Amino acid sequence: MRVWNSRKSAHEEALQGMMLASPGKFVRLPSDYGYGLYRANLPEKKVRIIINGGGGYGPMWAGFADEGLADAMVHGNFDSAPNAFVLYEMAKTIDCGCGVLFLTNHFMGDYLNNDMAVELLAHDGIDARLCCISDDILSCEGEAKENRGGLHGIGQVCKICAAAAHDGLSLEEVWRLAEKANSRLRSLSVNIREEKMFFGEGFSGEPAVKTAAYQGVDRMAEEACKILLTEMEQWKEDTFYLSVNSHCSVGYTETFVMLNAVAVKLKECGIRLEGCAAGTYFDVFEGSGCMISLLACDEELRRYVRPVKGYGFVI
Amino acid sequence: MDKLYVELFQRMFIRGARLIIEKEPYLTEIDSVIGDGDHGTGMKRGCEALEKLFLKEKYAFVDELCYAVSTELIKTMGGASGIIFGTMFFGGISRLSHRDYVDARELSEYFLEGERAIERRGKARPGQKTMLDALYPACVAMESCVARSSDVVLLFKDGYEAAVRGAEDSKLMKSQMGRSKNFKEKTLGFPDPGAVSASLWFQAFYETVSEVR
Numbered sequence: 001m002r003v004w005n006s007r008k009s010a011h012e013e014a015l016q017g018m019m020l021a022s023p024g025k026f027v028r029l030p031s032d033y034g035y036g037l038y039r040a041n042l043p044e045k046k047v048r049i050i051i052n053g054g055g056g057y058g059p060m061w062a063g064f065a066d067e068g069l070a071d072a073m074v075h076g077n078f079d080s081a082p083n084a085f086v087l088y089e090m091a092k093t094i095d096c097g098c099g100v101l102f103l104t105n106h107f108m109g110d111y112l113n114n115d116m117a118v119e120l121l122a123h124d125g126i127d128a129r130l131c132c133i134s135d136d137i138l139s140c141e142g143e144a145k146e147n148r149g150g151l152h153g154i155g156q157v158c159k160i161c162a163a164a165a166h167d168g169l170s171l172e173e174v175w176r177l178a179e180k181a182n183s184r185l186r187s188l189s190v191n192i193r194e195e196k197m198f199f200g201e202g203f204s205g206e207p208a209v210k211t212a213a214y215q216g217v218d219r220m221a222e223e224a225c226k227i228l229l230t231e232m233e234q235w236k237e238d239t240f241y242l243s244v245n246s247h248c249s250v251g252y253t254e255t256f257v258m259l260n261a262v263a264v265k266l267k268e269c270g271i272r273l274e275g276c277a278a279g280t281y282f283d284v285f286e287g288s289g290c291m292i293s294l295l296a297c298d299e300e301l302r303r304y305v306r307p308v309k310g311y312g313f314v315i
Numbered sequence: 316m317d318k319l320y321v322e323l324f325q326r327m328f329i330r331g332a333r334l335i336i337e338k339e340p341y342l343t344e345i346d347s348v349i350g351d352g353d354h355g356t357g358m359k360r361g362c363e364a365l366e367k368l369f370l371k372e373k374y375a376f377v378d379e380l381c382y383a384v385s386t387e388l389i390k391t392m393g394g395a396s397g398i399i400f401g402t403m404f405f406g407g408i409s410r411l412s413h414r415d416y417v418d419a420r421e422l423s424e425y426f427l428e429g430e431r432a433i434e435r436r437g438k439a440r441p442g443q444k445t446m447l448d449a450l451y452p453a454c455v456a457m458e459s460c461v462a463r464s465s466d467v468v469l470l471f472k473d474g475y476e477a478a479v480r481g482a483e484d485s486k487l488m489k490s491q492m493g494r495s496k497n498f499k500e501k502t503l504g505f506p507d508p509g510a511v512s513a514s515l516w517f518q519a520f521y522e523t524v525s526e527v528r
Contacts, residue, residue, distance in 0.1 A: 033390050076393075084398060085390040112398040115436055116389060119405070123382075 002285070007078065011035050011055050018062060026065060029074075029093060034086030037065045038072035038094050047165040047174045048100045050074060050090055051158055052082045053110055058248075058283030060152065068308040069158050069315075070103070079204065081109030087117035091128055099127030099171030101178065103158055105150025106132035127171050131178035133157055135187040135293060137228060138200025138209040149202075151187040152245040152282040153293040155315045163304035177304065184235060184296040186228045190220060191289030199227060203284050221261035225269060228294050235296035240271050241305065242294055243315065244278040247287035255279075258290050266294075275305065277315055316467045316524065318416040321377050323527065328384055329369055331519035332362035338515055342508050349490060349502040354396055358512050361392035361400065378411040381425070396509065399433055399446060403513070406432025419470045423457040426474070430454045437492070444488035444502060446509030453478040453517055468524045475521035478514035485510045 004010040015035060019026050029036030035055065042048075051070035053061050056078040065073040072090050076082040081104075091100040102117065104110040114130045121128040134146055135153035160181050164174045191198040191208070197220045200209035212223065242262060246255040259278045266273050274297075282291065297305060308315040335342075335358050342355030365387050374380035385405035389397050407428030411417055417425070430450050434440060441451040456477035460470050485507040489500060 033393075080393065083390065083393055084401070085386060109395060112395055112436060116398045116401065116405075119402075119432075120386070120389075123405075123408070 011075070011077065015062065029072075029086070029090050031086050031089055033083045034074060034076055035062075035082070036072060036074040036086055036090045037062065038090065039065055039067070042071055042094060042096075043166065045096055045098060046168065047098045047171045048072065048091070048094045048096070049103060049158065049161050049165060049174075050087065050094075050100060051103045051154070052087060052114070053104050054079050054081055054107075056285070058280055060155070060282045064155075064158065068162050068306065069155075070162065076109075081107065081113045084113040084116035084120065087114060088120040091117065091121055091126060092124065095126050099129070101161060101165075101171060101174050102128065102130045103154060103161065103178065104130070104132055105154055106134040106146070107149055129171055129175035131157070131175060131182060133182050133185070135182070135185040136200075137186045137188050137231060139202065139206075141209060145183075151189060151291045151293065152243065153182075153185040153187040153295065155281050156241060156243055156293065156295045157181045157185065159306065159308045159315055160301060160304040162308075163306050167304070177301065181295065181297075181301055184232075184238075184298075184301070185293065186231055187291055187293035188224055188227055189289060189291045190224055192220070193288070197223070198289070199223065201289070203287060217257055217261045218265070221258065221265045224292050225262060225265045228292065229269060229271075232294060232296055235298070236270065238272075238296045238298050239274040239302055240266065240294055240296055242266065242273060242276040242292070243281075244276070245282050245291040245293070246278065246280055247289060248280055248283050249286075249288045250290055255290065258292075262292055274302075275307070277307075279315070281315065316527065317465050318418055319377075319422065319467045319524070320416045321374055321380055323523065324377055324417070325369060325374060325380055327520045327523040328380070329366065330523045331516045332365045332369075334515050334519045335359065335362045335512060336366075338511075342511060345505050345511065346508040349505050350508060353394065354508040354512070357392045357394055357396050358400070361388040361397065364388075364391040376413050376415060377417045378408050378413050381405070381408050381411060395437075396512075399437060399509065400512070402432045402436055403429045403446075403450065403516075405429065419465050419467050420461045422467065422470060423454070423461045426450070426457060427454040439492050442488065443491040444485050444507045444510075445492050446507065446513045448485040448488065448507060449478040449481040449510035449513035449517075452481040453513070468521075468527075471517065471521040471524050475514070475517040478510075478517040482506045482510040482514040 049070045052074040055075040061073040074082045118128045133150040133154040134148040136149045139149040140147040197214040198208035244259045339355045339359040346354040385401045389401035407425035410424040453474040456473040460473040490502040
C-alpha cells in the first residue's frame with residue numbers, strides 16, 4: 001500500500017503538490033503524453049538544460065528543475081522513459097535560440113526517446129544535443145563504457161552543465177563538457193543484507209555482480225573504492241568529488257558513516273578529494289543500500305563545479 | 316500510376332492502421348512468447364490514435380502527412396516501438412517534396428532513408444530478428460523496382476512481397492536485440508512481431524494502391 005490514490009494518478013498529484021510547496025517557482029508543461037516542469041524564472045539567453053528519465057525515482061527527476069541544475073525536467077510513467085514528443089514540446093517551449101541539451105541516464109528507452117526528440121527539433125530548426133550518462137561501472141560487464149547504464153552521477157554532470165550554461169558557453173561547449181564529465185565519472189551501488197555485502201545490484205532487480213561477507217562499512221568502502229579506482233587510475237593527479245546517494249531505507253547517520261568511510265579510504269589511496277556530498281537524490285520504492293559516485297575533474301571541469309544548495313540536499 | 320497523390324497516401328495509412336488494429340491479437344500472441352507482450356497493444360494504441368486524427372485532418376502535402384503520421388505514433392505509442400515505427404515514417408521526410416504528390420523514386424528513397432535512420436538510432440542491422448528484417452528487404456526490392464519502372468503500384472507490390480518474405484524469414488533467426496534477446500533459442504520458429512507489423516503496413520499500402528488501378 002502506498003500514500004496515493006492510484007499508481008496512475010500519483011505523478012500528476014505529486015507534481016501538483018510540488019507546485020503548491022513552491023508557489024510561483026515552476027511552470028507545468030501542458031501535455032497529454034507525459035510529465036514536465038520548467039523553472040518560472042528562466043535565465044535570459046542561455047543554453048537550456050532538460051534533464052529526464054523514468055518516473056518515480058525520488059528527487060530525480062522531479063526535483064531537478066531548479067537553479068544550478070536543470071532548466072526543466074521531464075519524466076515518464078513509473079519505470080518508463082519519457083515520451084520523445086514531450087521532450088520535444090518542452091524544448092520548444094523553453095528554447096531561447098541558444099539550443100537545448102538533453103541529459104538522461106543511458107537506458108534504451110531514454111536514449112531512443114531523447115535521440116528522437118533531437119531529430120524532431122532539428123526538423124524545426126532548433127539546435128539540440130544529447131548526453132547519455134553511463135556511470136554504472138558494474139553494468140554491462142565486458143562491454144564498452146558507452147553501453148553502461150546510469151546511476152546518480154548525472155546530478156554532478158548536470159550541475160557542471162548548469163554552471164557552464166550560466167557562464168554563457170555555447171551548446172556545443174556545454175555538450176562537450178557533459179561528455180567529458182561523463183567519461184570521468186564512475187558510480188557503484190552497494191548494499192548489505194543477511195551478513196553479506198553486494199556490489200552492482202541493479203535498481204530494477206538485477207542481481208549483484210560481486211558478493212562478499214559483510215565485515216563493517218570500512219571494508220565495504222575499501223572494496224567499493226577498489227572497484228571504482230580500477231578505471232580512474234589515469235586521473236589520480238586530478239581533483240575528485242564524491243557523491244553518496246542513499247535510498248530512503250538507509251538512515252541519515254548511516255549515510256554519513258558511509259560518506260566518511262569512503263572519504264577516508266580515498267585519502268589513503270592518495271586521492272585528492274575536493275568535495276563530498278550525500279543525500280537521497282535517487283530513490284526507488286523498496287530500494288535499499290547506497291550508491292557511491294566519483295568524478296575526476298581536470299582544471300577545465302573544476303571551473304564549473306559549484307555547490308548546489310537549498311533543496312533539502314547538496315550536490 | 317506514376318504519381319501517388321496525398322489523398323490516396325492518407326488512405327493507405329488509414330488502411331494500414333485498420334489492418335494492424337485487426338491483427339493486434341496475433342501480434343500480442345507472438346510477442347507474449349518471445350518478448351514482453353506489449354508490441355501489439357502499443358501498435359494498436361498508435362493506430363487507433365491515427366484513425367481518430369485522420370477523421371478530422373486532411374493533409375495537402377505529402378511531407379506534412381508523413382510528419383503527422385510519425386509524430387502521432389511517437390506521441391501515443393510510447394516505448395521503443397513508438398520511436399522505431401515513428402522513425403520508419405519520419406527518417407526519410409527530407410526525401411519528400413513539399414507538394415501534393417510523390418513519385419516512385421522519391422517513395423523508394425523515403426522508405427530507405429527511414430530504414431537507415433532506424434539502423435542508426437537503434438544501433439541495429441538486418442538479421443537480428445527485428446522489424447528491419449521486413450523493412451530492409453522491402454526497401455531493397457523497391458529500390459530495384461524503380462530502376463525498372465516508375466509505377467507506384469508495382470513499387471508497393473514488390474515492397475509488400477519482400478516484406479512478407481522477410482517477416483517469414485525472421486522465424487529462422489535468434490533475437491539479438493531488445494528484451495526478446497533474453498529468450499534466445501525460444502524465439503526460433505516465431506516471426507518477429509515488429510517485422511510482422513512492418514509487413515502489415517506494406518500489405519495495406521499495396522492493397523490500397525492496387526484497388527485504384
